[in-house]
Amino acid sequence: EIVLTQSPGTLSLSPGERATLSCRASQTLSSSSLAWYQQRPGQAPRLVMYGASSRAADIPDRFSGSESGTDFTLSISRLEPEDFAVYYCQQYGSSPYTFGQGTKLEIK
Amino acid sequence: QVQLQESGPGLVKPSETLSLTCTVSGGSINSYYWFWIRQPAGKGLEWIGRIYSSGSTHYSPSLNSRVTMSIDTSKKQFSLKLTSVTAADTAVYYCARGRGTHWLDNWGQGTLVTVSS
Numbered sequence: 001e002i003v004l005t006q007s008p009g010t011l012s013l014s015p016g017e018r019a020t021l022s023c024r025a026s027q028t029l030s031s032s033s034l035a036w037y038q039q040r041p042g043q044a045p046r047l048v049m050y051g052a053s054s055r056a057a058d059i060p061d062r063f064s065g066s067e068s069g070t071d072f073t074l075s076i077s078r079l080e081p082e083d084f085a086v087y088y089c090q091q092y093g094s095s096p097y098t099f100g101q102g103t104k105l106e107i108k
Numbered sequence: 109q110v111q112l113q114e115s116g117p118g119l120v121k122p123s124e125t126l127s128l129t130c131t132v133s134g135g136s137i138n139s140y141y142w143f144w145i146r147q148p149a150g151k152g153l154e155w156i157g158r159i160y161s162s163g164s165t166h167y168s169p170s171l172n173s174r175v176t177m178s179i180d181t182s183k184k185q186f187s188l189k190l191t192s193v194t195a196a197d198t199a200v201y202y203c204a205r206g207r208g209t210h211w212l213d214n215w216g217q218g219t220l221v222t223v224s225s
Contacts (some may be wrong), residue, residue: 001169031209033209033212035211037153043217044202044215044216044217044218045153045202045212045215047212050207050208050213051208057213088152088153089212090153090155090211090212092210092211093209095166096155096168096169097210098154098155099153099154099155102152102153103164
């Protein structure tokens, strides 16, 4: 089973700042098989990024994704109030699909 | 825009079977993979398994012995059964649609299932 480790656990930033969230896989993922989800309190997760760097529908271009080997990054430039939430990475390259433990992006 | 809605009992007794259904609206159930994911309160997401519209399934090894998924394309519904539940199975259960090589692009709102006597 591939283990995904997200860091930091909590990220405190102000609106307008840039956020950088990390997700490290315990093994190489096939075909950039990594997605990011945003979960606001009391809501279901929402797809933000797939294929490591492809934005999902209706996701603003201030969100970007990248990968370097087994390290994946979700960046959010110019944070908006609605961006503060918990973000999860998920790998779908190997079964069982697994999720990271989440990064909470909170308002400083 | 496809919408998914989970339904089922919110309270299940220990050792009994948890049964949930996900209804798909606004889009086709055919030719897609459909997923169940759960989230204990205050914790992260756990992948339970998937079912294709043809009925083929794949379950998480950690739950494989207790999980059964089924699909009824005529009703645009797919279902989850989890046997011999314990308090550790208390969670919000989500259904979701898989796309491509299986990122999850549409999620239900989730339903809380509590295991308690």
